[in-house]
Amino acid sequence: MKKEKLLISACLMGENVKYNGKNNLIELTKLQDAYELIPFCPEVAGGLPTPRFPSEIISTHPLKLLNTQNKDVTKEFMMGAEETLKIIKKHKIKKALLKANSPSCSSNFVYDGTFSGRLIEGYGVTTLLLKKSRIKVFDEFDIGLM
Numbered sequence: 001m002k003k004e005k006l007l008i009s010a011c012l013m014g015e016n017v018k019y020n021g022k023n024n025l026i027e028l029t030k031l032q033d034a035y036e037l038i039p040f041c042p043e044v045a046g047g048l049p050t051p052r053f054p055s056e057i058i059s060t061h062p063l064k065l066l067n068t069q070n071k072d073v074t075k076e077f078m079m080g081a082e083e084t085l086k087i088i089k090k091h092k093i094k095k096a097l098l099k100a101n102s103p104s105c106s107s108n109f110v111y112d113g114t115f116s117g118r119l120i121e122g123y124g125v126t127t128l129l130l131k132k133s134r135i136k137v138f139d140e141f142d143i144g145l146m
Helices: 029-034 074-091 125-132
Strands: 004-009 035-040 055-060 063-067 095-097 109-111 119-121 136-138
Touching: 004 029, 004 074, 029 035, 035 074, 055 109, 063 074, 074 125, 125 136
Parallel strands: 004 035, 004 095, 095 136
Antiparallel strands: 055 063, 109 119
């Protein structure tokens, strides 16, 4: 039987693509049994290096992301989101498991833009684009809901 494809944040699969050069590896056995996993990192796809300075969403209207060096990285985040959507369409993917609290990937909370560690309700840039395209997005805390 052919498995359904699932886009998954590359960091959750153990790839060292996080802003700090590390990963967020999760237990993958059940996911690998149920899905064909397609790893992807929107931030890397958007041209950001690894490691990189942490970034946060400063404004949603208009969209603006800055890193801790006050550099505008909005373009890179948008490019990464668009590249993610291309992969979703190419592989006919209907679900994505993306990293919680990420300015790209979060499906519940994002940092508030002050670099103080405070979380607020919101979506990452990539998640917002995927949701607008009717893709179901989950994070590693919602695996049981998939």
